[in-house]
Amino acid sequence: SYELTQPPSVSVSPGQTARISCSGNKLEDKYVTWYQQRSGQSPVLVIYQDDKRPSGIPERFSGSTSGNTATLTIRGTQAMDEADYYCQTWFTSTGVFGTGTKVTVL
Amino acid sequence: QVQLVQSGAQVKKPGASVKVSCKASGFTFGDYYIHWVRQTPGQGLEWMGWIDPDYGDTNYAPRFQGRVTLTRDTSMNTAYMGLSGLRSDDTAVYYCAKDLRQKGMYGMDVWGQGTTVSVS
Secondary structure (H helix, E strand, C coil): CCCCCCCCCECCCCCCCCEEEEEEECCCHCCCEEEEEEEEEEEEEEECCCCCCCCCCCCCCEEEEEEEEEEEECCCCCHCCCEEEEEEEEEECEECCCCCEEECCC | CCEEEECCCCEEECCCCCCEEEEEEEECHHHCCCCEEEEECCEEEEEEHHHCCCCEEEEHHHHCCCCCEEEEECCCCCEEEECCCCCCHHHHEEEEEECCCCCCCCCEEEEECEEEEEEC
């Protein structure tokens, strides 16, 4: 099986930059997708194909991948960005989610 | 607009089966895979499988193989997730989600509101 590992939590001050990592074996060979899930809500797609942003997602969200690690970056973090974030990829046509990271805006 | 509307919450006994529906609107149902994802209380997201509504082809996560069945009714633009042999640890919110691109696995861009299944 395949695993994606994320830090359990990230804290950030309003207006600062939050970086969330996602590690997996040979992750650079796969596309990574990122989802935001606010408390009590359904997940929302924020980044797909490593670094593409769907329409309606603010420019402060960006994604990148290098080696075995993908990173979701939130620049100028706002209170509304406080949520759980999950990375996701495909391994032999099977979906795999990361362990999830809780972003707290202090 | 593009949306997925799921059926309501259900309570089941251990050993029973459950079937959750997901009605699609605002897009061509047959063109996009429908994924099913669950979230147990206080835990993360877990991918269960996808169905190609056009041909009915399916792919299941290994841990659910043999217990989960994904089906669809193209006349109703509705996908279904059936789970058998329910256990207490199947208590979760079950989501359906539409794939981002046609005929492939690229990510899930539209999600249903979730259906709570309680096993007790």
